[in-house]
Amino acid sequence: MSEALWLVVPAAGQGRRMGAQRPKQYLALAGQPVMAHTLSRLHQAFPAARLCLCLDPDDTLFDPAWVPFAHWQRVAGGAERADSVAHALAALSGQAGDEEMVLVHDVARPCVTVNDLVRLYEALSNDAVGGLLAAPVADTMKRDDGAGRVAATESRQGLWHAMTPQGFRYGLLRRALAAARQQGLVVTDEASAVEALGLQPRLVAGRRDNLKITHPEDLALAARILAAQHAEGPGPAAASCREKR
Ligand SMILES: Nc1ccn([C@@H]2O[C@H](COP(=O)(O)OP(=O)(O)OP(=O)(O)O)[C@@H](O)[C@H]2O)c(=O)n1
Numbered sequence: 554m555s556e557a558l559w560l561v562v563p564a565a566g567q568g569r570r571m572g573a574q575r576p577k578q579y580l581a582l583a584g585q586p587v588m589a590h591t592l593s594r595l596h597q598a599f600p601a602a603r604l605c606l607c608l609d610p611d612d613t614l615f616d617p618a619w620v621p622f623a624h625w626q627r628v629a630g631g632a633e634r635a636d637s638v639a640h641a642l643a644a645l646s647g648q649a650g651d652e653e654m655v656l657v658h659d660v661a662r663p664c665v666t667v668n669d670l671v672r673l674y675e676a677l678s679n680d681a682v683g684g685l686l687a688a689p690v691a692d693t694m695k696r697d698d699g700a701g702r703v704a705a706t707e708s709r710q711g712l713w714h715a716m717t718p719q720g721f722r723y724g725l726l727r728r729a730l731a732a733a734r735q736q737g738l739v740v741t742d743e744a745s746a747v748e749a750l751g752l753q754p755r756l757v758a759g760r761r762d763n764l765k766i767t768h769p770e771d772l773a774l775a776a777r778i779l780a781a782q783h784a785e786g787p788g789p790a791a792a793s794c795r796e797k798r
């Protein structure tokens with residue numbers, strides 16, 4: 554029996570750095586809410602996947618019409634992103650098998666391409682640890698002195714920007730997040746928790762335009778990225794995983 558693929562989408566944030574009137578996942582982007590774009594990209598890549606959507610318990614803006622998946626559930630998000638992901642994994646207890654793949658993808662990353670999603674899934678399917686989409690750092694990196702001036706220039710050799718999705722087997726990811734919480738380790742991505750177990754997640758090079766919409770200028774940038782991707786046309790034979798499985 555083919556293993557199920559689980560998608561966890563943290564979408565319970567408030568978008569404080571965006572400074573908008575509503576959480577950024579509900580801001581209009583090319584005629585649709587950010588969330589609708591993100592879920593559409595995930596569904597194009599993984600139409601048969603099962604979605605767990607983390608929403609703020611007080612969220613009154615969510616519309617189920619934006620969810621294209623046949624099998625999906627919502628869970629209450631937590632105080633931090635890691636808590637929301639942990640809540641989703643707890644909700645999947647008894648549903649997801651320990652060896653089944655969980656891909657965690659920020660709702661705030663609507664520009665991820667279907668081709669990158671499928672490439673990541675294929676790269677991780679045979680990887681015992683799991684991994685993440687990432688992009689090598691291309692800028693010179695400065696560390697500040699806390700007073701607005703350069704304290705040092707950091708080597709960018711071997712530095713990557715971690716992105717999402719990040720994919721790990723259900724049992725390992727649940728154990729890793731639980732261990733991080735128990736140790737009081739604050740993690741801003743899933744890979745950090747897996748690394749804390751002494752494992753080395755795989756870095757899968759992805760497009761740099763897999764932007765996380767965070768600051769006000771990012772919304773217009775995301776719109777330009779979507780338009781540019783549309784003009785590019787479909788990537789290299791990015792058949793969805795249903796065709797490939
Ligand atoms: N308690 C939280 C915090 C964040 N997220 C989600 O995690 C992703 C990445 O988080 P971030 O970009 O920081 O989103 P926000 O927390 O909304 O932004 P801010 O930190 O500016 O408030 C987002 O899709 C966000 O919705 C979540 O599900 N639960």
Ligand SMILES: C[C@](O)(CO)[C@H](O)COP(=O)(O)O
Pocket residue numbers: 634659714715716717741742743765
């Ligand atoms: C998971 C992530 O998108 C990887 O870069 C990032 O860590 C999320 O950070 P945020 O502060 O929760 O946006």
